[in-house]
Amino acid sequence: MERSMSVNVAEVFGQDVFNEAVMKERLPEVTYKQMVKLMNEGGEVTLELADIVAKAMKEWAIEKGATHYTHIFQPYIVSIGAEKHDSFADIPKGGKIENCFSGKDLMMGEPDASSFPSGGLRATCAARGYTAWDVGSPAYVKDGILCIPTAFCSYTGESLDTKTPLLKACDAVSKAGVRFVKMFGNTDAKRVSSYVGPEQEYFIVNREKYLERPDLIYAGRTLFGAPAPKGQEMEDQYFGPLKTKIADFMADVDEQLWKLGITVKTQHNEVAPGQHEIAPIFAPADAALDSNFLVMDVLKSTATKHGLACLLHEKPFAGVNGSGKHNNWSLGTDNGVNLFKPGKEPNKNLQFLCVLACLMEAVNKHALLLRAAASNTGNDHRLGANEAPPAIISIYMGDQLGEIVDAIVAGVPFDQLPCAEVGTLDLGVSTLPVLPKDPTDRNRTSPFAFTGNRFEFRMVASSVSIGDANTVMNSMMAESFNKACDALEGAEDFEKAAIDYIYKTMKENKNIVFNGNGYSDEWVEEAAKRGLPNVKSIVDAIPAYTDESSIEMFEKLGVMTKRELEARREIKLEEYAGLINIEARTMIDMAAKLYIPSVIAYVNSVASSMSTVKNAYAQADTTAQQTILVKASSLLADTQQALDNLKAATDAAESAKDFHEKVLPAMAALRTPVDELETIVDSEYWPVPTYGQMMFEV
Numbered sequence: 001m002e003r004s005m006s007v008n009v010a011e012v013f014g015q016d017v018f019n020e021a022v023m024k025e026r027l028p029e030v031t032y033k034q035m036v037k038l039m040n041e042g043g044e045v046t047l048e049l050a051d052i053v054a055k056a057m058k059e060w061a062i063e064k065g066a067t068h069y070t071h072i073f074q075p076y077i078v079s080i081g082a083e084k085h086d087s088f089a090d091i092p093k094g095g096k097i098e099n100c101f102s103g104k105d106l107m108m109g110e111p112d113a114s115s116f117p118s119g120g121l122r123a124t125c126a127a128r129g130y131t132a133w134d135v136g137s138p139a140y141v142k143d144g145i146l147c148i149p150t151a152f153c154s155y156t157g158e159s160l161d162t163k164t165p166l167l168k169a170c171d172a173v174s175k176a177g178v179r180f181v182k183m184f185g186n187t188d189a190k191r192v193s194s195y196v197g198p199e200q201e202y203f204i205v206n207r208e209k210y211l212e213r214p215d216l217i218y219a220g221r222t223l224f225g226a227p228a229p230k231g232q233e234m235e236d237q238y239f240g241p242l243k244t245k246i247a248d249f250m251a252d253v254d255e256q257l258w259k260l261g262i263t264v265k266t267q268h269n270e271v272a273p274g275q276h277e278i279a280p281i282f283a284p285a286d287a288a289l290d291s292n293f294l295v296m297d298v299l300k301s302t303a304t305k306h307g308l309a310c311l312l313h314e315k316p317f318a319g320v321n322g323s324g325k326h327n328n329w330s331l332g333t334d335n336g337v338n339l340f341k342p343g344k345e346p347n348k349n350l351q352f353l354c355v356l357a358c359l360m361e362a363v364n365k366h367a368l369l370l371r372a373a374a375s376n377t378g379n380d381h382r383l384g385a386n387e388a389p390p391a392i393i394s395i396y397m398g399d400q401l402g403e404i405v406d407a408i409v410a411g412v413p414f415d416q417l418p419c420a421e422v423g424t425l426d427l428g429v430s431t432l433p434v435l436p437k438d439p440t441d442r443n444r445t446s447p448f449a450f451t452g453n454r455f456e457f458r459m460v461a462s463s464v465s466i467g468d469a470n471t472v473m474n475s476m477m478a479e480s481f482n483k484a485c486d487a488l489e490g491a492e493d494f495e496k497a498a499i500d501y502i503y504k505t506m507k508e509n510k511n512i513v514f515n516g517n518g519y520s521d522e523w524v525e526e527a528a529k530r531g532l533p534n535v536k537s538i539v540d541a542i543p544a545y546t547d548e549s550s551i552e553m554f555e556k557l558g559v560m561t562k563r564e565l566e567a568r569r570e571i572k573l574e575e576y577a578g579l580i581n582i583e584a585r586t587m588i589d590m591a592a593k594l595y596i597p598s599v600i601a602y603v604n605s606v607a608s609s610m611s612t613v614k615n616a617y618a619q620a621d622t623t624a625q626q627t628i629l630v631k632a633s634s635l636l637a638d639t640q641q642a643l644d645n646l647k648a649a650t651d652a653a654e655s656a657k658d659f660h661e662k663v664l665p666a667m668a669a670l671r672t673p674v675d676e677l678e679t680i681v682d683s684e685y686w687p688v689p690t691y692g693q694m695m696f697e698v
Contacts, residue, residue, distance in 0.1 A: 007255045016064060017261040018057050018139040026056040038135045041191075042171075045135055050103030057139060058088065058101035061146035069101060069146040071109040071131040074161045074289070074465060075116040076568065077376070077575050080297045082152075084111060085145055106148060107133045113154050117574070119567025121158050128155035134163065137290045140260050149290050158564050162467030163289060165560050169474035170194050170285055172557040173331065176481035180358075181333060183488055183498075184351040189333040194474050195454075196288035198466050199279040200295055201270055201323035203311040204246060206698055209689040210309035214594075218586045219579075220313035220463070221378065224595070224671055226678040227319045228692035231273065238271045245698055246276065249306045253278070256298050262291045272320035273695035282328065285470045292325070292466050308698065312463040314378035317691055322382030323462035327374075327469055330454035331355075331477065341453040342439060347404050347419035350498055356405070357505035358484055359455070360395060362476035363448060364512040367393035368533050369476075369550050370448075371459070372541035372572070373468040377579045379461035380537050389447035389458045392527045392534045394514040396449035398440020402515045409510045414499050445518030471559065479553045539576055539660045545569040573656040580659035584650040584667055591643045594687040595674050599636050602685040603629060632680050635673040642670040 014021070020039075024032050031052045038045065061069070070083040090100035113122040113129025122129065130153055137149035152161035159165050170193070177192025210216050215223040242250065250267050257264045263281035270277050278299070283291060296312060303310035315322040331339040343349045363370065370393055375383075382388045397405055400420050407417050425435040438452050447459040460469050484501060491497035511530035516523060527534055535541045544550060545565045554560040560568075610625045649666040653659050678686060 007251070007258070009258055012255060013258045014261040016141045016259045018060060019261060020138075022060060023053075023056070026060060027053065035135070042136075045107065045133065047103050047107070050107045050133070052103075054101050054103045054106040057106065057146065058099060061139075061141050062088070062099060064141040065144055066141050066146045067144055069105065069148065071111075071133075071150040072147045072290075072293075073111075073131050073150045073152040074163055074293060074467065075152060076119075076161060076571055077117055077464075080300070081293050082111070082116070083145075083147070084109070101146075109150065111152070113152075113160055116152075116160060117571045118154070118160055119570035119574075121154050121156075121160065121563070121567045126155070129153065129160060130155070134167070134286070134290075136167075136284075137287055138261065142260065158567070159560065162465040162471075163286065165471045165554075165564075166289060166467045166474075167286055168559040169471040169478070169557070172478040172559055173474040173481070176478040176485070177331060177333070177339070179485045179489075180355075180481040181337065181339070181351065183485060183494065184354075186333060186335070186337060188335050189337070191334040192331055192339070193334065194285040194470065195282045195330045195332060196285045196466060196470055197280055197282040197328040197454075198288060198292050198460070199266075199277055199324075199326040199328070200292065200299075201275060201277045201325065201462050202299055203272070203274050203313075203316050203323065203695075204249065204276060204303060204698060205274060205309050205311060205694045207304065207307050207309045209694050209697070213688050213694075214590055215583075215586050216309070216311065216316070219583045220311065221316045221381070221583075222318070222691070222694075223583055223587045223667070224590065224674050224678075224688075225318060225691045226675045228273075228690065228695060230692070230696075232271050232320050235271070237269050237273050237275070240269045242269065243698060245306065245308070249302060249308060250276075250278075252306065253298055253302050256302065257295065260294055260298075262294060264295070270321065270323075272317070274317075274698060275321060275323065282330070285329075285474065289465065289467050289470070296463075314376070314461045314463060315381035317695065318381075320695075322378075322388055324382065324388060324458060325460040325462050325464070325466060327457040327460045327466055328451070328454050329457060329470065329473055338453050340450075340455065342401065345419055346401060346439075347417035350495065350502075353404070353408075353502050354484060354498055356401070357502045357509075358477065358480035360405075360509040360512055361483075361505050362473075362480040363393065363395055364509040365549060366472060366476045366544075366553070367512070368535060368541055368544040369472055369547070370457075370469070371533070371535055372538060372544045373472040374457065374459040374461065374464075375538045375541065376461045376464050376572075377538065377576050378463060379459075382461070383459065383536070389445060390518045390523070390534075391536050392518070392523070392532055393447055393459075393512075394518065394527070394532065395455075395512050396440075396443040396446035396515055397513055398443075398450055398515065400439040401450060402513070405506055405510070405513055408503055408506045411503070443515070443518070446514070447518070475553055475557055475559050478557055537660055538572070539656050542569055542572045542576075542656075545572070576656040577653070577659050580656075580663055580667075581650065581653070584646060584659075584663050587667055587670055588643060588647055588650070590688075591639060591670060591674065595677070596636065596639060596643070598685050598687045599632060599639070599677055599681055602681045603632050603636065605682075605685070606632070628680060632677065635677050635680070638673040639670065639677070642666070642673060646670050 068085040068087045070085045072083050074081050088099035090098050109131040111129050112127050114124050114127035131150035134149045139148045151164040153159050174192045178189050181189050265281050266279040299310045339355045342352050383391045403418050422437050422439045425437050443449050449456045488497050545568050551562045606625050606629045610622045613620045613622055646666040649662045653663050
């Protein structure tokens with residue numbers, strides 16, 4: 001396989017970004033130092049500073065071919081982002097025009113906030129909203145537009161996006177984290193940062209075939225479709241050789257993302273046919289949020305350019321792997337300490353064990369909130385099978401840490417805690433190296449798994465913002481750190497107090513740790529005994545946003561108010577009802593206008609064939625035609641009845657609960673006979689591309 005592009009990463013990386021190197025070159029030294037300090041530590045952004053930066057940014061962008069600028073922001077639940085383009089053109093003077101871009105233009109914008117999901121925070125009669133320049137996320141030029149990452153809030157100050165709460169949660173975990181590590185002697189740390197590396201899964205299909213599927217266009221997933229003769233059962237897709245079209249597409253994506261300063265590192269075929277993955281190097285959580293939105297945007301636009309379509313839905317095809325966004329998450333100090341790194345002797349690492357205890361408490365307390373924050377409507381179809389985690393939240397520790405936690409829960413004295421040596425792996429072949437083993441195996445059935453120096457939250461849906469999940473994780477850790485500090489600060493014998501706190505906290509939250517097979521029926525039963533929630537639909541998880549424990553945590557940390565949380569609950573419920581309504585009406589439209597007419601035409605052709613054969617030879621055996629005719633006619637009748645039932649259920653539905661409990665079953669009932677008809681009807685008559693054509697013909 002040859003790539004159609006040959007790019008030196010070092011030469012192109014960040015060339016379209018107004019990054020620190022560009023600022024150092026183009027800004028006065030004092031302004032440059034002010035910007036670096038703001039980016040690293042925060043602080044007040046003055047109009048005077050913004051004017052200087054805006055002038056340099058405008059000149060740089062124009063040299064890059066930019067004619068317009070925009071504030072990029074991420075309205076809540078909107079998949080890729082929002083932008084309004086303003087040109088640099090100013091009022092003509094003397095028949096001439098100048099390029100204009102002021103500090104005020106850089107610092108703020110004013111979109112119509114009532115036109116975005118707001119959960120009642122904004123209305124047409126109270127529509128004003130603001131975008132505010134996020135100094136910590138660099139501007140960039142893309143497609144001739146200077147793009148300025150911003151936060152989005154209402155006129156009254158409530159957050160309307162996924163970024164603002166995340167920024168506040170990052171500040172909260174930093175403040176609490178610094179307080180926490182100082183207890184353990186790290187008095188030099190000034191900041192604790194959240195780092196994220198989201199692995200983005202997606203499907204690629206032929207664009208012409210995509211445009212022949214109304215369900216993919218309107219719903220993002222196939223609402224009908226019989227399994228292809230071959231799926232993923234041979235396990236030959238994962239890490240398989242890239243097809244030429246896919247390799248060319250990936251090379252184009254890589255180059256664009258590198259130019260935008262995004263550290264894409266890994267790409268490969270995933271398990272399902274037509275499924276792929278792209279993953280970056282870790283970045284601070286807020287930068288990772290912006291980068292992931294850009295990754296999704298570039299994947300979709302580049303696919304179109306290559307005659308392909310990128311599907312980011314969590315379950316575009318039934319019966320094969322769905323797509324997630326594995327959220328690798330860690331916390332680290334500004335003086336180089338990874339709080340999730342066990343060290344060579346984790347059984348003696350008091351700070352690490354206390355961090356682990358805090359994490360267990362946080363996940364156990366906010367499991368349902370994590371389930372809601374990681375999911376959307378599509379994730380309900382993905383969770384629990386085909387290498388996606390189950391809907392039950394639990395933590396996988398692995399052998400080494402699991403053994404230590406079990407010993408602590410059992411009351412083994414601290415100085416006697418076990419710590420199995422990680423060791424090496426000798427394959428017994430002289431030409432192969434001896435490999436250093438990781439401290440833990442990998443459990444792909446766990447939603448929250450320790451992977452050596454970080455935790456991988458595998459539940460996050462492929463099409464959603466990573467903002468919600470990381471807002472919750474950083475907030476819950478800040479809350480847990482603060483609780484530990486309240487208990488331990490000022491202790492006469494700190495080491496003894498810390499050990500006692502670890503033992504108490506781990507014993508109280510031992511039920512959240514599970515190192516076994518998350519897909520097993522035994523785990524479902526065991527989880528129920530442990531009192532762990534098994535919420536299979538996001539409809540039942542969404543109310544966790546306004547649970548008393550959630551409101552108390554977010555308000556105390558200054559991340560979100562009760563009103564903002566109520567708005568998020570409302571938005572998510574409305575989103576669910578709206579998306580299922582679109583899916584149901586798409587099914588109704590497809591069944592009535594595509595499937596039923598096509599099957600009628602096919603049935604008529606079979607009946608005509610029988611008549612022709614009988615007329616030619618009365619004794620001819622037409623059993624095959626008759627069997628097909630009877631079967632297809634019966635399924636056609638079932639389809640019509642199911643279609644009528646779905647129409648009635650959809651028309652009557654008024655709430656997310658109605659759509660979940662009444663419309664979804666009616667959708668499944670309509671799909672069943674149509675999918676069976678696909679296995680009978682001649683391909684010449686079938687009105688849409690099949691699974692086999694979409695997943696394999698790229």
